[in-house]
């Protein structure tokens with residue numbers, strides 16, 4: 169033994185470490201140490217993880233039960249008498265840590281989706297240091313784990329193909345290592361649901377650290393929004409109204425800093441959903457990625473997770489049906505991304521909560537759209553942050569929320585929202601002055617989408633809310649790209665563009681092809697929207713009369729596979745209907761003649777994906793991951 173530090177008995181924890189986790193808004197979480205308002209967020213007993221006799225853990229000064237060092241999950245790796253513990257302690261010394269630096273302390277895994285190829289997360293390597301700072305100060309032992317990055321921009325055919333792979337990686341890493349609690353670092357579109365899906369399946373105390381939005385874009389006096397203005401100016405380019413010089417300037421002005429897309433796209437929608445679920449520190453989701461406040465938020469998350477481990481407050485206490493319903497309400501009132509429908513259904517499934525498309529449609533009728541953010545509105549995420557962020561925003565829809573549920577920082581959401589203010593009523597609208605009277609998404613049904621489809625009706629030309637037109641059908645995306653601009657197709661603004669072969673299996677991975685391009689010759693005539701229908705998804709930064717997520721998809725023989733050019737289709741958003749005007753007998757004849765596409769993957773992850781992936785209406789999870797059941801912890805002795 170060197171220096172008398174080689175035994176297990178030096179494992180006193182910094183139990184009295186400061187636990188105050190206020191973010192910039194001054195809303196502290198638990199603050200028993202500084203005499204602030206006590207916040208008995210949860211106890212081991214009501215978390216359902218204490219033993220039946222309630223003997224687990226000691227009592228804290230605020231009455232909450234506290235997990236003792238020998239009850240930590242990591243104790244199985246470090247604290248027993250056997251050969252393996254001896255080896256684990258020796259190997260941790262090999263990592264350069266003194267025993268008193270880590271033994272008996274909560275081990276906090278920081279799962280970091282940083283990568284050189286992911287501009288939305290390129291700052292997360294630095295930010296992980298701030299999380300570690302918080303963990304050390306609270307008396308924990310931080311360990312960073314690099315995990316897959318899902319870069320929306322670069323990964324093909326789409327990061328959605330790999331969402332479940334990151335979820336699996338998250339789950340298995342947390343399960344197989346000596347981890348007592350987790351901090352998840354992500355934000356670019358699929359990373360948020362993937363990390364939370366995996367973590368929910370393990371059910372440890374967990375805090376999510378959102379990557380934060382990038383700075384607003386700028387070009388020639390205009391403010392540019394991620395994606396939204398890229399699509400807009402690309403159409404101008406195709407229409408011939410801007411040239412190479414303008415395009416090069418736009419390339420420099422669109423994305424000015426690290427951070428995820430700063431419109432209310434999929435990233436902002438999902439991180440806002442995470443904050444609403446209660447798995448971030450208050451106000452976390454809108455802090456700009458390069459703001460010093462982002463460092464402070466990361467440190468606050470590190471402080472907080474150690475306290476959550478001591479309280480044994482696990483994700484299952486937070487991710488309840490009430491929490492998911494509140495996340496749906498928030499997404500709808502934000503005018504958020506259609507992708508949230510798929511991801512929240514999948515996340516809820518991992519929490520044992522059955523969330524359905526009908527829940528979205530039902531809740532949509534109870535909340536107005538209050539966030540004036542692109543693509544449906546005017547402002548960007550930095551404006552939203554300084555207007556009050558999610559605390560201010562949620563305070564405006566508090567009447568539809570479940571306020572008595574806990575969050576990572578407060579005993580109840582009600583406490584978390586107490587005193588929340590909105591500082592700009594144009595960015596976060598008042599209830600009597602909404603952007604739209606109902607939530608931003610509608611769920612459609614009909615003979616073209618028996619298992620449902622979605623449309624973001626607040627971000628489209630309103631004349632298409634009810635529209636009947638002849639279909640122009642494309643069997644796959646590449647064919648569509650090759651032929652869409654051919655005037656010989658005779659497409660008019662009243663036609664309905666139909667794309668198939670772009671669903672969960674057909675894409676594969678449901679690429680964001682759903683905002684089909686408008687034919688160039690129509691753009692030149694000034695047309696900027698058309699009704700488009702597909703089994704694909706659409707970027708959260710996109711807009712237009714795009715019917716998405718048609719289920720079942722064409723690849724498995726859904727009715728979309730049977731549409732022919734010239735068939736008439738009616739979209740009626742008010743009636744929540746999508747109807748193909750073809751007789752049932754004719755559809756049956758076409759169905760009998762339909763042949764499934766050949767298998768795309770003979771081996772590898774792709775083959776597993778094709779075998780396991782579910783349809784859009786059930787969240788596109790893998791069957792073997794979504795099914796109920798327990799997974800044993802590994803034996804670490």
Ligand code: FES
Nearest residue numbers: 288356428429435
């Ligand atoms: Fe990463 Fe948009 S590309 S969030």
